[in-house]
Amino acid sequence: MPKRLAPVVQKTRIQSQNEALILDAALDVFSTYGYRGTTVDQIAAKCGLSKPNLLYYFRRKEDIYTAVLERTLTLWLAPLQALDADKDPIEELTRYIEAKLDLTFARPEASKLFANEILHGAPHVAAFLNGPLKELVAAKAKVIRHWVKLGKLRLVEPEHLIFAIWAVTQHYADFGVQVEAVIGTKPAIEKVKAAVVDLLLRGVDPEKPHR
Amino acid sequence: MPKRLAPVVQKTRIQSQNEALILDAALDVFSTYGYRGTTVDQIAAKCGLSKPNLLYYFRRKEDIYTAVLERTLTLWLAPLQALDADKDPIEELTRYIEAKLDLTFARPEASKLFANEILHGAPHVAAFLNGPLKELVAAKAKVIRHWVKLGKLRLVEPEHLIFAIWAVTQHYADFGVQVEAVIGTKPAIEKVKAAVVDLLLRGVDPEKPHR
DNA sequence: ACGACTCTTGACCATTTGATCAACATTTAT
DNA sequence: ATAAATGTTGATCAAATGGTCAAGAGTCGT
Numbered sequence: 001m002p003k004r005l006a007p008v009v010q011k012t013r014i015q016s017q018n019e020a021l022i023l024d025a026a027l028d029v030f031s032t033y034g035y036r037g038t039t040v041d042q043i044a045a046k047c048g049l050s051k052p053n054l055l056y057y058f059r060r061k062e063d064i065y066t067a068v069l070e071r072t073l074t075l076w077l078a079p080l081q082a083l084d085a086d087k088d089p090i091e092e093l094t095r096y097i098e099a100k101l102d103l104t105f106a107r108p109e110a111s112k113l114f115a116n117e118i119l120h121g122a123p124h125v126a127a128f129l130n131g132p133l134k135e136l137v138a139a140k141a142k143v144i145r146h147w148v149k150l151g152k153l154r155l156v157e158p159e160h161l162i163f164a165i166w167a168v169t170q171h172y173a174d175f176g177v178q179v180e181a182v183i184g185t186k187p188a189i190e191k192v193k194a195a196v197v198d199l200l201l202r203g204v205d206p207e208k209p210h211r
Numbered sequence: 212m213p214k215r216l217a218p219v220v221q222k223t224r225i226q227s228q229n230e231a232l233i234l235d236a237a238l239d240v241f242s243t244y245g246y247r248g249t250t251v252d253q254i255a256a257k258c259g260l261s262k263p264n265l266l267y268y269f270r271r272k273e274d275i276y277t278a279v280l281e282r283t284l285t286l287w288l289a290p291l292q293a294l295d296a297d298k299d300p301i302e303e304l305t306r307y308i309e310a311k312l313d314l315t316f317a318r319p320e321a322s323k324l325f326a327n328e329i330l331h332g333a334p335h336v337a338a339f340l341n342g343p344l345k346e347l348v349a350a351k352a353k354v355i356r357h358w359v360k361l362g363k364l365r366l367v368e369p370e371h372l373i374f375a376i377w378a379v380t381q382h383y384a385d386f387g388v389q390v391e392a393v394i395g396t397k398p399a400i401e402k403v404k405a406a407v408v409d410l411l412l413r414g415v416d417p418e419k420p421h422r
Numbered sequence: 423a424c425g426a427c428t429c430t431t432g433a434c435c436a437t438t439t440g441a442t443c444a445a446c447a448t449t450t451a452t
Numbered sequence: 453a454t455a456a457a458t459g460t461t462g463a464t465c466a467a468a469t470g471g472t473c474a475a476g477a478g479t480c481g482t
Contacts, residue, residue, distance in 0.1 A: 014449080014459065034331060037247035039439060052442080053460050061440065115330055115385070119323055120245060122388045129392035137393045154417050159394050160406035167382035168375045174326070175378070177333045181340035182348045183370050195371035203414025206365050225429070225479085250469060263472080264430050272470065 019057055019067075021047040026068045031109035034116050035065055066124055069117060072110040073128055079103065080162070083140050089147040093165075093201060098193050100169040105189045111173035137162055161200075168196055230268055232258040237279045242320035245327050246276055277335055280328060283321040284339055290314065291373070294351050300358040304376075304412060309404050311380040316400045322384035348373055372411075379407055 011019075025047035029038045040061050044051045058064040079099040083092055104111055122129055141158035148155055172179060172192060180186055222230075236258035240249045251272050255265045269275040290310040294303055315322055328336055352369035359366055383390055383403060391397055 012449085012458070018459090032332065034245050034247060034327075036245060037331070040441085041439075050461055051440090052462085055441065056459070059441085112330055115326075116245075118386050118389050119326055119330070120248070121243065122392075126388075126392070129389055133389075134393050134395075151417065154409075154413065156410060157402070157406040160403070161410060163382055163386075163390060163393075164375075164379045164407070164410050167378040167386070171374055171378035175329050175374075177337075178329050178340055178344075179374060181333075181337070182345050182374075184345075191368070192371070195368040196375070199367060199372060199375050199414075200410065201414050202365065203410075203412050206362065223428070223479090229429090251471085252469075261431055262470090263432085266471065267429070270471085 015057070018047075018049065018053075022049070022054060022057055022064065023068045023071060026064045027072070027109050027113060030065060030068060031112040031116065035120070040064075069113065069124055072113060073125065075103070075107075075110060076114060077132065077136060080136060080140055083143055085143040085146055089144075089152045090201060094197050097165055097169060097197050097200065100165065101172070101189060101193050101196065104169050104173045105192075108173035108176060111170050115170065115174040164200060168200060226268070229258075229260065229264075233260070233265060233268060233275065234279045234282060237275045238283070238320050238324060241276060241279060242323040242327065246331070251275075280324065280335055283318075283324060284336065286314070286318075286321060287325060288343065288347060291347060291351055294354055296354040296357055300355075300363045301412060305408050308376055308380060308408050308411065311376065312383070312400060312404050312407065315380050315384045316403075319384035319387060322381050326381065326385040375411060379411060 022043065026038075026043050029042050029046055032038075033042070040051055040054060043064065044054045047054075054064075058067065079096055082099070083096055117123075117125055137159060140162065144153065144156070144158035144161060147153040148158075172187065233254065237249075237254050240253050240257055243249075244253070249272075251262055251265060254275065255262045258265075265275075269278065290307055293310070294307055328334075333340055348370060351373065355364065355367070355369035355372060358364040359369075383398065
């Protein structure tokens with residue numbers, strides 16, 4: 001009788017190996033078809049395990065989903081956490097935007113997975129949004145307000161600046177097919193970086209007043 | 212034997228009434244749960260019809276989906292079409308952004324429905340993206356380049372400006388739960404308009420060079 | 423009032439799919 | 453080598469779900 005590893009004493013080699021396999025496959029499938037749109041069979045096929053075997057590692061489909069989702073959340077917070085109040089704001093924001101775009105281009109599936117979750121009302125990550133994310137944004141908004149006070153940044157609403165950065169960067173993953181359709185090819189990351197940084201930080205108005 | 216209305220000679224009162232009912236309900240449900248996440252029963256319950264009755268008007272679930280999707284596409288193109296090359300670019304772009312935000316706040320479900328479709332690879336609207344949308348963007352990109360040439364706009368990549376406007380405006384619908392969680396309340400449209408227009412058109416850099 | 427057409431529905435069907443289980447296989451510690 | 457623990461799977465189940473159908477109810481023009 002296989003006992004289910006409740007507090008997971010110690011993962012065996014096969015365990016960690018197969019769990020990684022499953023989560024990688026699950027990320028691909030969930031991000032493409034959404035939660036309801038993916039079947040356990042699909043994930044099993046993708047990673048070469050049988051369905052019962054897969055369900056041996058994750059009892060329920062939902063467990064796979066939350067596991068893969070949580071794995072991406074930490075990844076998601078990292079770049080924003082790095083915003084440093086003591087450095088130059090334009091350089092810091094540039095670095096942040098470029099780091100976010102690097103992530104977007106390197107792991108579009110992760111972006112899509114998250115987008116899908118939020119789009120459907122964030123049923124699995126409400127706690128994350130109202131907890132860690134809210135606090136992090138509050139902290140970084142304070143940093144941005146500090147920069148504004150020093151005159152190193154125009155008067156902006158920090159939260160909305162952060163939303164704008166999120167929206168624009170993730171757009172290239174979440175709406176990738178639309179982007180490709182409209183411009184005819186897969187966009188080059190360097191061009192996107194230049195365009196987005198310029199747009200968000202410098203704006204389009206040639207006669208911008210200085211305050 | 213009820214013959215199915217192939218070229219739809221003339222819709223009866225009950226027909227147009229019920230079809231509207233169905234499409235309204237379907238928009239709500241599809242935008243919340245996605246295509247696969249939605250059941251015909253849900254839609255039927257939402258509009259107070261029985262499932263077989265609903266399927267009398269739309270033979271297949273997919274027919275309901277494409278119908279409601281197409282209804283939103285036209286709505287989606289309208290504001291961009293209005294961009295007028297002969298008027299002031301900043302005013303025109305401001306108007307466009309505000310119109311898009313009006314739509315976003317008035318019909319977040321429509322935005323979500325579209326986002327969901329694109330996120331999942333746009334299986335039903337590939338033709339729309341590669342046809343009408345691509346052409347419209349090409350035309351308006353030309354308008355923007357014209358403005359740049361006249362020196363009325365900083366040097367920007369028109370397509371990416373358009374993407375940025377789409378991304379940021381729709382973010383307030385598609386990622387609405389995240390926005391609310393982070394700032395604690397439903398954002399006021401007027402504040403959002405001011406913030407977004409300022410960000411996208413004026414940027415954040417207080418020392419922006421003029422070329 | 424009547425017939426033809428439109429509309430509505432309860433019952434039903436076939437398929438998909440998440441999940442279980444008993445039996446079998448492999449790995450690991452001693 | 454052996455037993456215990458861990459890993460694997462074919463067969464199977466129950467529920468959910470898209471879709472059908474025949475029969476009945478309502479609407480409408482004449």
